Amino acid sequence: MAVIEVRDVHKTFRIPHERHTTLTERLLHLFRPVQYERFEALRGVDIDIEEGSFVGIIGRNGSGKSTLLKIIAGLLPPDAGTVRVEGSMSALLELGLGFSGELTVRENVELYAAVLGYPRREINARIDAAIHFAELERFRDAKLKNLSTGMRARLGFATALQAETDILLLDEILAVGDQGFQRKCLDVFMDLKQRRKTIVLVSHDLSQVQHLCDQVFFIDAGRIGAHGPPAVVIEAYLASVAHEMLAPAETEAGPAGEAAGPAPATDPADADAQSQPGEAERIRFIFGWLEDEAGNRVESVRPGDRPTFVCIANVTADAEDPVFGMIVNEKNGPIISVMSTTWLDVSIGTLRAGQTIELRLPFDAALREGPYIANVIAGSTDKTVLYGKTGDFLDFFVRGRIAQRHAADLQAGFSCRVVSSTEAPNHWVETRLTERRNAR
Amino acid sequence: MVNVPSPLPLQRQVAPKPGTHVASGAPKRWGRGEIPYGWLVLQFALKDFKIRYTHSVLGYFWSVLNPLMFFVIYYVVFTVFMRFDIENYPGFLLVGVALWNFFSEGTSNGASSLLMRAELLTKTVVPRQVVVYAALLSAGLTFVINLAVLMVLLAVTGTPLRLPAICFPLLLVDLVLLTLGMSLFLAPLYVRYRDVGYLWSIVLQVGFWLTPIIYLDLMIPEKWRWIVWVNPVGRIIGDARRALIYGWWPGPRGLVLTTLMSIGVCIIGYVVFQRRQGRVVEHF
Numbered sequence: 001m002a003v004i005e006v007r008d009v010h011k012t013f014r015i016p017h018e019r020h021t022t023l024t025e026r027l028l029h030l031f032r033p034v035q036y037e038r039f040e041a042l043r044g045v046d047i048d049i050e051e052g053s054f055v056g057i058i059g060r061n062g063s064g065k066s067t068l069l070k071i072i073a074g075l076l077p078p079d080a081g082t083v084r085v086e087g088s089m090s091a092l093l094e095l096g097l098g099f100s101g102e103l104t105v106r107e108n109v110e111l112y113a114a115v116l117g118y119p120r121r122e123i124n125a126r127i128d129a130a131i132h133f134a135e136l137e138r139f140r141d142a143k144l145k146n147l148s149t150g151m152r153a154r155l156g157f158a159t160a161l162q163a164e165t166d167i168l169l170l171d172e173i174l175a176v177g178d179q180g181f182q183r184k185c186l187d188v189f190m191d192l193k194q195r196r197k198t199i200v201l202v203s204h205d206l207s208q209v210q211h212l213c214d215q216v217f218f219i220d221a222g223r224i225g226a227h228g229p230p231a232v233v234i235e236a237y238l239a240s241v242a243h244e245m246l247a248p249a250e251t252e253a254g255p256a257g258e259a260a261g262p263a264p265a266t267d268p269a270d271a272d273a274q275s276q277p278g279e280a281e282r283i284r285f286i287f288g289w290l291e292d293e294a295g296n297r298v299e300s301v302r303p304g305d306r307p308t309f310v311c312i313a314n315v316t317a318d319a320e321d322p323v324f325g326m327i328v329n330e331k332n333g334p335i336i337s338v339m340s341t342t343w344l345d346v347s348i349g350t351l352r353a354g355q356t357i358e359l360r361l362p363f364d365a366a367l368r369e370g371p372y373i374a375n376v377i378a379g380s381t382d383k384t385v386l387y388g389k390t391g392d393f394l395d396f397f398v399r400g401r402i403a404q405r406h407a408a409d410l411q412a413g414f415s416c417r418v419v420s421s422t423e424a425p426n427h428w429v430e431t432r433l434t435e436r437r438n439a440r
Numbered sequence: 441m442v443n444v445p446s447p448l449p450l451q452r453q454v455a456p457k458p459g460t461h462v463a464s465g466a467p468k469r470w471g472r473g474e475i476p477y478g479w480l481v482l483q484f485a486l487k488d489f490k491i492r493y494t495h496s497v498l499g500y501f502w503s504v505l506n507p508l509m510f511f512v513i514y515y516v517v518f519t520v521f522m523r524f525d526i527e528n529y530p531g532f533l534l535v536g537v538a539l540w541n542f543f544s545e546g547t548s549n550g551a552s553s554l555l556m557r558a559e560l561l562t563k564t565v566v567p568r569q570v571v572v573y574a575a576l577l578s579a580g581l582t583f584v585i586n587l588a589v590l591m592v593l594l595a596v597t598g599t600p601l602r603l604p605a606i607c608f609p610l611l612l613v614d615l616v617l618l619t620l621g622m623s624l625f626l627a628p629l630y631v632r633y634r635d636v637g638y639l640w641s642i643v644l645q646v647g648f649w650l651t652p653i654i655y656l657d658l659m660i661p662e663k664w665r666w667i668v669w670v671n672p673v674g675r676i677i678g679d680a681r682r683a684l685i686y687g688w689w690p691g692p693r694g695l696v697l698t699t700l701m702s703i704g705v706c707i708i709g710y711v712v713f714q715r716r717q718g719r720v721v722e723h724f
Contacts, residue, residue, distance in 0.1 A: 013722070070562075070721075073565050074565055075561075075562060075563075075564075075721055076721055077719065089565065090564070090565060091563070091564055091565050092563075092564070093562075093563040093564070094559075100487065102490075102491045102494045102495075103487060103490065103491065107490070110483060110487075111483050111484070111487050114480045114483040114484070115480070115560065115564050115566055116564070120479065
C-alpha cells in the first residue's frame, strides 16, 4: 500500500527582483508592480512510496528534490496536484535546527521531541535514549553553545531517529559524526527498515543512496527522470550528467513532450555513440597511469589519498579549445563520479596536430574498497563532437576501509601540457609502455 | 516501475488551482492523540521564557520588576506631580498596567512569532499556529506572575475583594481572546510586510495613551468618550477595575458586548491566519 502518494504536483516559485537599493529608487518604484522571476521547481511529479521502503531522491542542484520533500512534508503547498500521506510523519530537513545554545542539551532534546512528536508515554525514556545515542550523557546539563559542531549534529540526528514516526523525511543529513557513529546510524536505519518504517532521503551522496535505498527517484528539472532500483537510476542520473557534459545542448532542455516518455538513456555509451559523428578522431589517447602524491606509479591507492591520473595523448588533428572529462566507474558497476573541464573553468586552448599532450587529473580517492575504472574523454567546446576517449587501461584498486564519509565528489582537478610538438613520438610512448609492463 | 509523468495540461499553466495536501499524519499526532497540542505549546513557551531570562542575575524577577517600575513612575508622576485624585489610585493603576502589559507584550510577541521561528517552520512539520499560541503563553506566564503580585499588593494596600470580583476571570478570558485574535491576525501579515512590526509598536504607543490606563475614562470630555467604548482593551480594563478595586458589578450589557467584540476579533484573526498560513513559508 502506498503511504505517500504524489499526483501531478506542480510548484512554481515567484522570486521578486530586488533591484531598488536606494531610498529614492524605492520610493519611485513603490507603486510599480514588482518584477518576478518565475521558477518552475516541479512540473508534474507523480510518486508512489510503499510502506516500509527506503526511498532515495537524487538529482542535480536546483532540480526540485528538496521542494518535493517539503511538499510531501506539508511545508509548502503545491500549486496544483495532490499529495496524500498515510500515517505519522516527521521531517528533518536540517540538522540541529531549533536548537538553542542557551538551553541545556536535555532541554533542547525536550523541545525537539515535542516538535518531532515523540509519543507522550515514552517521552522521558526516548529523550534519554537520544542523548545516550548521541554519546552526550556527560553533557546532559551543559548548555548547547558549549558543545562542538559535531556533537550538535550528532544530537540532532539522534533526536530525529528517536521520533519513530511511520514516515521519516531526511534532507542531506545522513552522514554525520565519525566512523563509529556513522555505523551506529546505519544500524538504526537497517532496524527501521526491518520494522517497516518508510524513509525518504534526499541526497547527493550516491554511494550512500546505493547502499541504503531500495528504490530511487531521479528528479530532472522538476520531473521524474527515472525511477527504480538504485543501481539503474544512479546510472541513469550519472549518464544524464555525462550526457550533458558531452551532448548537444538541446537534448537537455528538450520539449515537454519528450520528457513525458520513458526514462532517458541508461548507458553512458549511448551518449557517446550519439555524439560520435563520422569525423575522424582528433585526440588519440595512448596510455595512462596512476601516480601517488610522491609521483610514484601505483596500481592501488588507499582511501583518502589524492592520486593523479596521468594520460598521454597524441593530437591527430587541430582541436580548438577542447573539453576534457573524466568518469570514474566501479569495475562492472555504476558510475561514481564525473568531472569536466567546463565545470572546473579550465580552458585548454588550441591543440595542434602532431602535439603530444600530458593530462594530469588529481582526485580524492574517497572511495570504498574495490576495483575501479576511469575513462578520460575529449570533446569539442560545444560538446557536440567526441574527439577521443581512453580505453579501459586506467584501472586501479582501492584498498583499505574508508576513513570518512562515503563521498562521490572526488574533488578532481585537471591540467594539461604539451610535452612534444613534433609528429607523434611513437618511440617515446613505446618506452613508457614497456616501463609500465615492467612495473607490473 | 517507471513512473511516467503526464504532459502538462495547458489550462493548468494559465490558472493554477490550489493543490491539496491530505496528510492523515500531522493532525493525528498533534491533535488529541499521542501528542496533545498543548504540550507542544507549553514546551515552546517554557523554553522561550527561559531563554529570555538567561544571563540575567535577577532572572524571572525582571518580569515583575519591569511593570512595577512603571507603576512607581506613573504613581509618582500622577499623584505627586500632577495631583490626580482618584480613589485607590495604586490599585487602579496596577490593574490597568498589568492588563495593558499583557495585551501589549502578547500581541507584539505574537505578531513576530512566525518570523522568529521561521527556521523551524521551514524545516519541520509543526502546526503553525502553535508558535503564536506559545508566544502568547510566554507573555501569559509573565502576566500570571504579575497578577499574583497584583493580588498581594491589593491585599497589602487594603483593598478587599468583593463579590463582583468573580467577573474578573471572564474579563481575563476576553483579554486573552482579544490578544490571541490580534496576534493571529498580525503574525502572517508581519511575515509578508515587515512594516507591520513598526506600525504595531506605534499603535501600541498610541493605544496606551488613548486607553484609560493611568487616567479615568470619566476625565475624557463627553464627546470623545466613544473612543473608550469602541476600544475593547479599554472596556476590559474599566470593568476589571470596577470589579476588583471598587467592588461594583460591571454592566451586563457592556460585558456581553465586550465578550462579543473579543470573540469577533478572535474569529477574524483565526480566519485570516488560516487563509494566509499556507503561503507563509514562501515569504520568510
